[in-house]
Amino acid sequence: MKAMLVTHYGPPEEMELRELPSPKPGANQVLIDVKACGVNFPDVLMLADKYQFKPALPFPVGGEVAGIVRELGEGVSNVKVGDRVAVSIGNGGFAEQVLADSRRIIPVPANVSFEVASAFIVTYGTSYHALKDRARLKAGETLVVLGAAGGVGLSAVELGVAMGAKVIAGASSQEKVDLAIKHGAADGFVYPRLPLSRDQQKALSDTIKAKTDGKGADVLYDPVGDQYAEPALRAMNWEGRYLVIGFAAGEIPKIPLNLTLLKGCDVQGVFWGAFTGRNPKAANEDLRAIMGMISEGKLKPDVSATFSLADSAKAVRLLQDRKAMGKVVVTM
Numbered sequence: 001m002k003a004m005l006v007t008h009y010g011p012p013e014e015m016e017l018r019e020l021p022s023p024k025p026g027a028n029q030v031l032i033d034v035k036a037c038g039v040n041f042p043d044v045l046m047l048a049d050k051y052q053f054k055p056a057l058p059f060p061v062g063g064e065v066a067g068i069v070r071e072l073g074e075g076v077s078n079v080k081v082g083d084r085v086a087v088s089i090g091n092g093g094f095a096e097q098v099l100a101d102s103r104r105i106i107p108v109p110a111n112v113s114f115e116v117a118s119a120f121i122v123t124y125g126t127s128y129h130a131l132k133d134r135a136r137l138k139a140g141e142t143l144v145v146l147g148a149a150g151g152v153g154l155s156a157v158e159l160g161v162a163m164g165a166k167v168i169a170g171a172s173s174q175e176k177v178d179l180a181i182k183h184g185a186a187d188g189f190v191y192p193r194l195p196l197s198r199d200q201q202k203a204l205s206d207t208i209k210a211k212t213d214g215k216g217a218d219v220l221y222d223p224v225g226d227q228y229a230e231p232a233l234r235a236m237n238w239e240g241r242y243l244v245i246g247f248a249a250g251e252i253p254k255i256p257l258n259l260t261l262l263k264g265c266d267v268q269g270v271f272w273g274a275f276t277g278r279n280p281k282a283a284n285e286d287l288r289a290i291m292g293m294i295s296e297g298k299l300k301p302d303v304s305a306t307f308s309l310a311d312s313a314k315a316v317r318l319l320q321d322r323k324a325m326g327k328v329v330v331t332m
């Protein structure tokens with residue numbers, strides 16, 4: 001089988017396409033012929049040796065795959081050869097075949113494409129966990145989403161709308177805001193590019209307050225971080241919930257804790273990968289619920305670009321340069 005390997009830390013263009021032997025499934029494992037692999041920001045971080053989990057070199061990136069079950073390991077009874085499946089694997093998806101824990105498998109209905117099935121696990125799983133489990137978002141509340149045109153951002157927009165919230169989308173261009181509105185956001189705003197002056201930070205806070213009828217955000221979903229974090233936190237409603245998703249803008253922000261006192265608000269960390277490891281049953285139930293909503297047409301993951309395995313460096317580069325809108329997928 002072919003696999004795109006990270007042989008050393010560096011830019012995505014230095015990954016190497018190699019021929020490897022097909023892996024053999026062990027107990028509770030399945031071998032999957034990969035049809036599509038979703039690309040996520042952790043893939044960018046792994047290439048730079050900046051991610052929390054550090055696979056041993058060489059390795060393929062790619063944490064979520066969809067494909068067809070090829071072979072079963074000992075003790076597997078919940079799937080059969082030929083089943084259409086999707087699964088989160090952490091890394092390894094930039095390959096024609098992968099091994100996966102059968103207990104984490106999600107069935108893929110016939111009316112859901114492999115591209116879409118590979119594009120929802122990390123993004124929609126993260127957002128569903130964030131909004132349902134962490135923020136306990138209620139119908140009628142106002143949800144502000146930063147980075148609203150990215151993979152996780154668009155998923156948060158769609159899920160927020162499905163949960164009955166009024167969603168306000170923030171992004172770095174009007175084109176991106178328009179995409180979020182197309183996916184259900186009620187309104188949106190364009191925030192300036194880094195670095196931000198103090199006046200720009202204050203203007204961002206004022207914009208969020210104005211878009212939320214002067215009250216501030218009940219829930220704020222932030223996968224961007226950096227200099228956007230403090231002005232966003234200043235624009236929280238009383239007893240709001242600020243969700244720390246990630247730091248796609250670069251720097252991990254340092255925030256004045258007195259803001260949480262003044263707002264009576266919570267700052268909540270969201271680490272979906274750790275949640276799946278600590279509570280795999282609940283995580284699997286969440287993913288099956290999301291897949292059901294996709295199959296029913298209630299959610300529509302936006303696959304904006306696809307690349308072949310040989311061109312997978314271009315897929316990662318799109319995310320690294322923050323040019324991706326929606327989800328980017330590598331197909332085999």
